[in-house]
Amino acid sequence: MKKKRKAATGLLVAFTMMFMLAACGSGAGEKTHGGGGKAGGAGGVAAASEWAEQNGLNKTETVDELYAKAKQEGKVVVYSQSSRIKDVKASFEAKYPGIKVEAFNMSTNDIVEKVIREQGAGIYNADVIFVKDASGAVSTELTTKKLVHSYMPADLTAKMVEPYKSKSEGLVPYFSLRAIFYNTDVYKTPPVTNWWDLTMPEWKGKVLMNDPIDSADMMDLFLAMAQHADEMKEAYKAKFGKDIVLNGTENAAYEFFKRFLANDPVLLKSSDEVVEAVGSAAQGKPPIGIGASSKLREVIEKKLSIAATYDVLPRISVVGPSYLYVADKAPNVNAAKLMIRWMAGEADGKSDGFKPFNVMGSWSTRTDNGRTDQPGIDQLKVWDYDSDYFYANFVKFREFWLRMQ
Template identity: 70%
Template sequence: MSKKRTNRTAAVLMLCAVMLVGAACGKSNPAGSTDSGKAGGKNAEWAEKVGLNKTETVDELYEKAKQEGKVVVYSQSSRIKDVKASFEAKYPGIKVDAYNMTTNDIVEKVIREQGAGVFNSDVIFVKDAAGTVSTELTSKGLVHKYMPKDLTDKMVEPYKSKSPGIVPYVSLRAFYYNTEVYKEPPVSNWWDLTTPEWKGKVILEDPIQSADTMDLFLAVVKNADDMKQAYKEKFGKEIELNGTENAGYEFFKRVLKNDPILVKSSDEAVDAVGAKGQAKPPIAISASSKQRDIAEKGLKVAATYDIKPKLSVVGPNYLYVANNAPNPNAAKLMIRWMAGEADGKGEGFKPFNVMGSWSTRSDNGRTDQPALDKIKVWDYDTDYFYNNFIKFREFWLKNQ
């Protein structure tokens, strides 16, 4: 077995283990984490006891947080290092221990730690990762929402009152192309990626390693009717399935036959597309927020959002308080900071308020990019993603 396939197989086993570990934790209920699989129980009592249902002033929280002395953050974004710097400058006496990990690693770490009765983290900053956060963490009380009213009052629906946790911003996947060669986007339909023109020249983040890419690909197979219509618009005829169950799976079967380049990160994808001096540059599907690096790196690359049938799936970024967090007041203060504070001007939100990210608030969003409601996107379907991600992984590996 090749090293490439071995690494992918190991990744599958690790991610599938998240579900198994979560199930085991739900049964074991270690000390301090009882009733984690229930809506109530000691976890809910703890959340109420530390005031996660309250809206306190920053001054009140800071006085309490200084007594705690630190806050531990598990973050799915490397930009947490910038948040650490601004938070420690704003709130002297509170140290930030920030750990940058993938969402999948965070989920597994939280489940294993709390399953062993270890409560190390305070703030959990994640995406849903094929519904694993909603299913394995929030619904079992391993993390709790903290949504102070003076922040949520500024948010738009569904993030104002219908969210399982506070969402400071959402992000998408975008299609990237080289602007040195192409003066306008060279693709406009997902099915373009299956044509001979783009054989060996499509860069994808491997969904086995990227939770965001997995979410997007699951949205494609769920919305197979959209993909069927897009095929007809592209080729002028009805699609014929070749042993697949719908047009979504058929798309990925054909893409994989077209020799895509699989990479591990958004940086790797966008850098490869935007490198100068290429005669036949590739295109890529990658994180929309990577546009923040284009000028600094001197890349010749741009993103397009105009793709049929739809561009992407909306990816909310959630902030939670970990169950039995040792520093709950510092956790609340940090979440407020990262969500922009009551006036929307908190420095903690600035690292995330970049091109390719969309604030959920009405008072601090960017005006130099298309409004989110003007971009055609699929909804995030937690239940479908959670119930189908193993099936899709098996399909993906089988057809590589």
């Protein structure tokens, strides 16, 4: 395998830290804020649930009501997985004078670690948490333990499709995918139609991607393949016309990982690097790439000759929902509610707070503000996100991946 990254395995370190912090979270820090109890323990969960109810996180209030209260708070603190939060900050402050936005752009892994560490020490700084699930870490370490709370006002969720309307553990304004990118100057149609294509000699050393040890989104895709190994088996037969023969692996998914690694994928640090390398002009035989579908927003800006295919056997990807939560004991809880409404499109779906995320390669969960220039949600052949399975199996996959390198 070809690597273009440092040897440090960032995701491994982050998850190890999460487990260490979570293990001691119920006893870390006697100090509390707002009468809360210790983060992570049974008493802390009960107190956090009571705080959420007392602060109306189960209610739907009007924007005017929230704004009047939020102005008394004066600011809102957001821990964000996306750098586009800077655009949200600008539009929110313009819409709601008197409320300043303090936005911190971090990876989901860093956000999880920071929230666990802060609340374990009795520090409650964040108001809004904007994250993906990171192989089930957010669901297991934050939502279940009530370090963050769901806020799903009825006038927003009424416009959403299932499962985000009533079965989601937090407000999901949109989701994205891992997509396969190809150079449109060279390939007029997608050169890959089956994941097993990536094990063929013509793609040896020609597939660019983020290392799943460093990228939770990439790991989630491979975990979804492992969960649906039966579909990977069927895709093998569709590609080669015969049943798969395993070579020391437990199922077709792990056999795919083994053969794919043997075909020398090039590991890069970000999806930006992937799409720029794939979409550069004047390439004789350009590589293909696996990266964040939302990077399609950069095609025009960076003048990239690139497209993504969503028609790949057995499925193109696993959904990657982006969640908005209110942090436990948020000091500016009304401003947090107002911010979440703003980022989710507000009741009419038209707020400027959602515009930075309503891009090519992202799919709104609402019926009133999605894009029409890409496949609809009902046309995407994707796996559902199973946070319990991902959290229970990421160590197993990680160890296999590292052993095969």
